[in-house]
Amino acid sequence: MADIKINPRRKYLRPEKLPHFFCSGCGCGQVLNYYTQALEELDMDPEKMVHIGGVGCTARIPVYIKTDMLHGVHGRTLAWATGIKMMKPDLPVVIFAGDGDLVSIGGNHMIQAARRNLDVTVVMVDNMNFAMTGGQVAPTTPEESVTMTTPYGSAEPRFDTCRLAIAAGATHVERWTTADRVQCKDAMKRALQHKGFSLIEIVSQCPTHYGRYALGTGDPQKVIDWIKDHTYKLTTADSISEEEKSGKLPCGEFYRVSRPIYQGTTVMSGKEDK
Numbered sequence: 001m002a003d004i005k006i007n008p009r010r011k012y013l014r015p016e017k018l019p020h021f022f023c024s025g026c027g028c029g030q031v032l033n034y035y036t037q038a039l040e041e042l043d044m045d046p047e048k049m050v051h052i053g054g055v056g057c058t059a060r061i062p063v064y065i066k067t068d069m070l071h072g073v074h075g076r077t078l079a080w081a082t083g084i085k086m087m088k089p090d091l092p093v094v095i096f097a098g099d100g101d102l103v104s105i106g107g108n109h110m111i112q113a114a115r116r117n118l119d120v121t122v123v124m125v126d127n128m129n130f131a132m133t134g135g136q137v138a139p140t141t142p143e144e145s146v147t148m149t150t151p152y153g154s155a156e157p158r159f160d161t162c163r164l165a166i167a168a169g170a171t172h173v174e175r176w177t178t179a180d181r182v183q184c185k186d187a188m189k190r191a192l193q194h195k196g197f198s199l200i201e202i203v204s205q206c207p208t209h210y211g212r213y214a215l216g217t218g219d220p221q222k223v224i225d226w227i228k229d230h231t232y233k234l235t236t237a238d239s240i241s242e243e244e245k246s247g248k249l250p251c252g253e254f255y256r257v258s259r260p261i262y263q264g265t266t267v268m269s270g271k272e273d274k
């Protein structure tokens with residue numbers, strides 16, 4: 001019998017939790033894949049870290065990681081992270097949150113944690129809707145999108161989470177899409193090495209809900225193509241007209257600075273990144 005090659009990054013996962021919960025073609029699996037690549041390249045051991053998920057599809061990502069994890073209350077990931085950092089300031093804490101989790105119900109927690117420059121990594125999967133509960137409109141839903149709760153199209157403008165985080169005081173902010181394999185992995189590596197509040201937003205396909213309701217397709221590749229058509233890279237921004245950029249999200253490394261960290265009991269200097 002031919003040898004079966006086992007992916008060495010399986011050591012970061014909990015195979016006993018499989019089969020996983022994600023729909024076929026969901027971007028959460030890609031995000032988990034990029035994250036384990038980042039861990040491997042940095043030689044970081046998730047068993048010496050804490051991972052937090054709120055409630056939602058994205059919040060399930062850390063369930064599959066071999067680590068100490070908290071999973072349970074929608075929108076409260078940063079409250080937990082704050083408590084952990086108060087007691088164990090040097091323990092690496094990584095949060096996986098959906099756009100609803102982080103900037104709808106959890107919006108104020110995000111703003112205050114960014115303001116304090118809490119030393120955590122936040123990976124936000126922006127699938128442009130509340131996926132787990134059936135595809136409702138979210139603060140990140142593009143304007144005019146048909147969703148389960150906006151059958152005539154959403155009238156509200158889309159939130160730019162990265163701009164919000166920078167305005168609130170986050171010290172490392174990047175946005176990429178699930179199609180940006182290497183950039184996502186490298187952004188996560190920068191975040192894991194950064195001292196202070198890192199937000200990595202990953203615009204992701206939800207074929208089951210956003211795809212079907214807003215785009216009329218459940219085909220993951222078609223949703224990814226739509227995302228590619230509705231984003232552009234900061235590095236090419238100068239060569240694109242304002243008209244072409246309209247309604248599209250910029251992607252890239254927006255911001256990375258060093259500033260003191262406040263975590264409840266201590267003010268620590270934000271050491272220079274590696």
Ligand SMILES: Cc1ncc(C[n+]2csc(CCOP(=O)(O)OP(=O)(O)O)c2C)c(N)n1
Nearest residue numbers: 055056057058074098099100101130131132
């Ligand atoms: C306090 C509270 N409010 C609402 C819910 C219901 N709820 C569960 S998941 C979810 C939305 C999840 O959307 P998002 O955070 O964007 O994550 P996704 O599933 O899209 O990855 C909601 C509203 C809940 N579980 N707890």
